[in-house]
Amino acid sequence: MNLVNKTQEGLLSDPTPFVEYLTLELKEDKYKAETVFDILDEFLKISKSIGQKDTTALMTVTIGFSFKGWTSLFPNEPIPNELHPFIEMKYADRHFPSTPGDIFLMVKSMRMDLNYQASKYILSTFKPIANPIQDIQGYKYLDNRDLIDFVDGTENPKSIERAKAVIIDSEPYIGGSYLIVQQYIDKQEKWDSQTTEYQEGVIGRTKVDDIEIADDKKMPYAHNVKSKVEIDGVEIKMLRQNRAFGNAMEHGTMFIGFAKAASIMETSLKQMIEPGEKGHHDKLLDFVTAKTGTLYFIPPQNFLDKISN
Numbered sequence: 102m103n104l105v106n107k108t109q110e111g112l113l114s115d116p117t118p119f120v121e122y123l124t125l126e127l128k129e130d131k132y133k134a135e136t137v138f139d140i141l142d143e144f145l146k147i148s149k150s151i152g153q154k155d156t157t158a159l160m161t162v163t164i165g166f167s168f169k170g171w172t173s174l175f176p177n178e179p180i181p182n183e184l185h186p187f188i189e190m191k192y193a194d195r196h197f198p199s200t201p202g203d204i205f206l207m208v209k210s211m212r213m214d215l216n217y218q219a220s221k222y223i224l225s226t227f228k229p230i231a232n233p234i235q236d237i238q239g240y241k242y243l244d245n246r247d248l249i250d251f252v253d254g255t256e257n258p259k260s261i262e263r264a265k266a267v268i269i270d271s272e273p274y275i276g277g278s279y280l281i282v283q284q285y286i287d288k289q290e291k292w293d294s295q296t297t298e299y300q301e302g303v304i305g306r307t308k309v310d311d312i313e314i315a316d317d318k319k320m321p322y323a324h325n326v327k328s329k330v331e332i333d334g335v336e337i338k339m340l341r342q343n344r345a346f347g348n349a350m351e352h353g354t355m356f357i358g359f360a361k362a363a364s365i366m367e368t369s370l371k372q373m374i375e376p377g378e379k380g381h382h383d384k385l386l387d388f389v390t391a392k393t394g395t396l397y398f399i400p401p402q403n404f405l406d407k408i409s410n
């Protein structure tokens with residue numbers, strides 16, 4: 102079976118230079134099925150027609166629903182196995198809050214202006230049922246760096262490995278995926294006052310050339326040690342489509358993590374925030390603050406097509 106044909110296009114493609122992330126909150130807990138179907142139909146048409154204005158811009162719009170969003174909009178459809186409200190985590194002075202969001206849209210392309218136009222029409226399409234609560238414009242910084250100046254995304258799985266890591270391969274939602282979104286604000290001054298050698302220890306890679314530090318030289322608190330998920334010695338990958346956002350005053354990283362099971366990303370977060378057996382949390386968390394946290398289900402494309410017809 103060709104899983105890729107069943108997925109939303111933006112799920113597997115690389116991050117583009119510009120992206121707009123829209124978080125919507127529903128106005129009510131229940132809606133008439135026809136209203137929801139009409140809105141989704143309109144949404145799909147808009148995404149298609151704006152993308153067509155410049156096909157070289159490679160625009161995709163990816164849509165996801167949180168537990169509350171899913172159960173309010175699709176009460177008669179099975180609840181995806183691992184869909185639940187985002188699990189808040191706290192340890193010492195570190196915190197991953199769980200924040201509102203019923204529908205999430207990732208509008209990505211080579212052009213900020215097209216993203217803006219699509220976002221504007223999408224918000225007005227959803228207006229009868231949902232209000233925007235966050236609209237973040239992300240961008241590619243230098244050679245795919247976060248604003249802490251390290252290259253992000255290098256260890257992402259590629260081609261077939263990517264599809265295997267991200268796409269659900271069992272019924273009832275073959276082709277779907279899970280997404281965790283967290284907005285992180287950088288403590289830039291604190292970060293900039295560290296030596297490059299220390300920063301490299303925190304990330305577990307070199308800064309200029311983005312080379313992985315050898316395992317026996319890596320710090321036990323390195324981000325690439327603490328975030329890596331292994332089961333019985335086998336690494337379980339996720340796909341990160343992170344992008345920088347913000348300006349010189351306030352900025353950071355939108356963490357956009359996809360995986361075929363929400364629990365893969367939840368394990369990563371737990372390992373990062375907790376000291377674990379070796380007594381070290383992920384030191385990257387001393388330099389960033391998580392402002393939001395929400396789990397979404399990314400339905401397969403054929404689910405959206407079926408429902409909007």
Ligand code: HEM
Nearest residue numbers: 247251252253254255256285325328354356366369370389
């Ligand atoms: C402010 C937030 C974050 C920043 C700035 C950040 C940055 C980075 C950087 C620079 C790398 C190394 C290059 C790469 O392989 O991509 C990396 C790797 C990674 N990050 Fe993050 N990250 C953040 C949050 C997270 C979160 C919340 C998770 C998990 C839920 C996560 C999971 C991973 C994983 C799995 C890797 C690859 C590790 C490996 O296999 O080497 N990151 N991140």
